[in-house]
Amino acid sequence: MNLPNKITLARIILVPVFLAIVSIKIKYGHFLAAGLFILAASTDGLDGYFARKRNQVTKLGKFMDPLADKLLVSAALISLVELDKIxxxxxxxxxxxxxxxxGLRSIAAADGIVISASKLGKLxxxxxxxAIVFLLIQDFPFSLxxxxxxxxxxxxxxxxxIWSGIDYFKRARHFLKAGQK
Structure with missing residues (x-):
């Protein structure tokens, strides 16, 4: 397993650790959870950087990277619902x-079409x-x-x-229309 995939795997492993820290009640635990979330989120750019720089882009990495992102953000959002923050x-x-x-990207990929990440998706x-970090740290220092x-x-x-989701489907409309025939 190459370095970029190890970094991505580390992000996946950090998800249950993050969930455990969010769940337990310890002094300043919300800051610890936010720090761990920031660490895990920052590995997203890091694994991609190393994959491109070292020419180590793999099928496994292409699968694991978006999965790791979705697991991390979903875990944080579900935790924030449980904590009554959202x-x-x-x-x-x-x-x-x-x-x-x-799903849209998967359908397109099955037909050999790549729908790349957009600037809106990155925003x-x-x-x-x-937003997740500010909610985890209870709006500090703005709470003051x-x-x-x-x-x-x-x-x-x-x-x-919502805007980026609409944009992805608009960019894929020609592909979606062709698939209806």
């Missing part, structure tokens, strides 16, 4: 979009990570000013989630 519909919209776009990911930055940033994340 409503279930927010988690459903974000996770549902991931299933829809992944979606960044906005989700920022009574600014619900976590909820505001989650609203931004939902906006980019």
């Amino acid at each position: 409503t279930a519909w927010v988690a459903f919209v974000i996770i549902g979009r991931e299933f829809a776009v992944t 979606k990911t960044i906005s989700q990570i920022v 000013l009574n600014i619900p930055i976590g909820k505001i940033s989650m609203g931004v994340a939902v906006f980019f989630t």
